[in-house]
Amino acid sequence: MALEQLKSDVAEFAALLAEAKSARVKGVLTAGKAEAEREIVNLEIKARLAAERAAAGTGDAKRYLVELTDYGWDQSPKFVKLFITLDSVQSCSEDNVTVNYTENSLQLHVRDLKGKDYGLSVNNLLHAIDVEKSYRKIKTDMVAIYLKKANEGQNWDVLTSIQKRLKQKQDSEMVKDNDNPESALVNIMKKMYNDGDSKTKQMIAKAWTESQEKAKFGKEMGGMDTLGDV
Structure with missing residues (x-):
């Protein structure tokens, strides 16, 4: 779906939410708005990665980009930890496995692994992270990302705010x-x-x-x- 259409959808969802009365209708509209926002962010990240690869040279630009969606996660009092399984990733150089962090998102980019590039984006993190103290490790067939909690000891019941909204919607329906x-x-x-x-x-x-x-x-x-x- 085109980026402009998605932005139009988000605006329409927001307008409908302002008028909605029913909790069930609000839940459906909130979920739809969150999904459209997620698609917008992913399209913007794909465009940025494509531009970076093109700028890096013809070899990078020609490689196929695989979007990663599966990962596991856990937490300790200080860190939220993501585990991304990726066959033979340990064969990549350190420079070819990068993670860009913001206070509420991360983007993993693995370059030239068996002739392909891989990308993972996680946006709208549930709570803020400390960008400077977050890091990643390359392990056998796995990339481990350690997100330093801005507030140590804070429990994350889900990973993203979108998941939180959907969970609240499910719980509210059960209460009714x-x-x-x-x-x-x-x-x-x-x-x-x-x-x-x-x-x-x-x-x-x-x-x-x-x-x-x-x-x-x-x-x-x-x-x-x-x-x-x-």
């Missing part, structure tokens, strides 16, 4: 169902299913199927579609 235990149970199982790994999803699907069979003469609670995307 407190007066309907059956509906609340459905939402709890849905949240566990969507947040769980493949094994957890299999267990929940099995439990749901068995409960449906046992309650076939009771009140209908809905099919597996209620759990969202399988």
Whole structure:
């Protein structure tokens, strides 16, 4: 999607949010606005990286850029740690693995790994980081990024503010169902299913199927579609 169209979408989401009354509608609009903002940042970063590669020479400009999206993360009282799996990255020179930090974002760029470039962008970090004290390490098949917390001891329940908004939206929907235990149970199982790994999803699907069979003469609670995307 074109950058200008995305910016127009963000402006429209903001205008609709100002008029929205329902908590559910506000949640949907907030999620849509956050997603459009994320796409804008990613497009801008891609354009910047492409310009840098072109300026570096024809060899860099011709290499294919792979956008990384998967990573794990953890935290200690002082650091938030990201772990990006990348096969044979230890063969790269130190100069070819760079991370650009701002107070609330990071961009990893790995140059010329088996003839390709790799990039990872994480924007809208939940809390501020200390840019000067953040760093990265190259390990076997992995890049580890250490983000120094600006406020030591502060707990990050999620990594980004966008994830925080979406989590709050999910939680608010569950709260609204407190007066309907059956509906609340459905939402709890849905949240566990969507947040769980493949094994957890299999267990929940099995439990749901068995409960449906046992309650076939009771009140209908809905099919597996209620759990969202399988």
